[in-house]
Amino acid sequence: MSKIDIDPVTLEIIRNACTAISEEMNANLIRTGYSPNIKERRDCSCALFDASAEMISQAENMPVHLGSMPFSVASAIERFPPDTLTPGDAVLLNDPFRGGAHLPDLTLVTPIFVADEVVAYAANRAHHADVGGARAGSVAADSTEIYQEGIRIPPVKLFEGGQVNETAMEMILANVRTPDERRGDLRAQQAANETGRRRFEELVDKYGREQLEAALAEIKDYSERRMRAELASLPDGAFYFEDVLDDDGRGNEDLLIAAEVVVDGDVVTVDFDGTAAQTEGPINAVFAVTASATYYVVRCVTDPDIPPNHGCYRPIDIHAPEGTIVNATPPAAVVGGNLETSQRVTDVVLGAFAEADPDRVLAGCQSTMNNVTFGGTDPRDGTPYAFYETQGGGFGGRDGKDGMDGVHVHMSNTMNTPVEVLETAYPLRVTRYEFREDSGGAGQFRGGLGLRRDIGVHDHRATFSFLAERHRHAPYGLVGGLHGTMGEAYLYHGTDVFDQTDETDGEKLPPKTVRELTSGDLVSIRTPGAGGYGDPTARSPEAVQRDIELGKISLETATAEYGLSASDLPTSTSDEQ
16 A cells, blocks of 8 residues: 655644544543542543554543553453454453553543444543452552452453443442442443544544544654654663662562663663562552653653654663562552552652753652542441542652642642542541641752641541551752652541641551541641752742742741841742732
């Protein structure tokens, strides 16, 4: 077949049309989602793939989803080749060892047909607030093997010919604590993919199959060319960085993640040789998660405006030794690998690139998702509930800008659960929600602040699970910036704790723990601040004064870390604001 020439304007129109399809899919998933975790926190992602399972476009929500979703699509197609699929089919899976990330992330893959042939796939991934397992919320900090973490779903047709496979659906719902919520979220995932299918078929009708497929191939090649050009602008060489995970919750501490980044012309190789062996606790990551974090970093240090598709990743080679915490094998517990180890992989690969070109890299972020789950029986109606959320924290300072305060960072890009929604949907109370003063690392460009969020149990008993990092090792500063403040968590007992204001007189909790709580108990989560960028003494007195006025730093910190006394500071910056 002769090559089809497509003009640049048409290529750009098609590229943006595919992006718009992915974003419309994601908007529909959020609007129709049943659980607060999807409709409020937006813990979901959508993408389009061509017939070869190569990503065409994505709605850029969750980095940890988007770089790993191609592995799930490939697994679905391997189990159900195109000749076994019919219009209206949709394949569901979550098995981390067959293309998934961790069990709460359910991926749905829908084939798109033209003239009885599969021409593309619409896919989405959503974090379900409970998929069974030993602990409500299915993010158990004490799991030691995947069988404890929830129902494990290999690729299975959940929809056949447009109809629900009730046998498969009933099997799934029988193994979770909140079946109505799960059914609602799965139907929302189907609706999102159906949106993608309809919109892609409209593109085929408008441009024709041959022209559209030629355009998609060229769009991927274009992304590859731009990525190679960016990589070629980096200095050649081998750059090494290492960092550790605090622990695995089972007594194993300071688990090393090491990365050597080798830039050679227009290709880059990332080698995790030397990383710790997979461990007993739930912080093992499968290869798809490690690849996702690595792809994200390379996009960050090159040009994030390069169209995100399969072409971006062609010049990137990843080596992760099997049997390590960055490429775990069954039956390893992996729920925290997707949530926490992915963040440390990001830190380490960024740190290696900082050795090559620090101007392209930010200081260490909070780099933990601060996973919180509560589960029990809702006293208002006697039904089981499972609440899951992650907590924002500090974003690292970078050349020219302070870090953002209280945001989800790197592999997590979710929203917080609004207090009003949380208290309406669950028998819980949020009694305090604020920035942590002085938690951002000092620097010419200050690190972002962490958060404090206090959540209390109301009129019932509940199981609480906490899975977090950066409680023993602080987020690093860069180019002379100071490290951020480590995270902490406290448990307060008693019926008067809802008025608790003392900082540290509760029971200090380890970063990975499961506790049984009674009515009136309160958990206080304090998330890490981020590292600063550049010498703190280079920060302007006006910027320091502004931070004091906004409650971000204290006068004591201004003196101790920025070398500025009260007499060195301007009277006020309020007129400038």
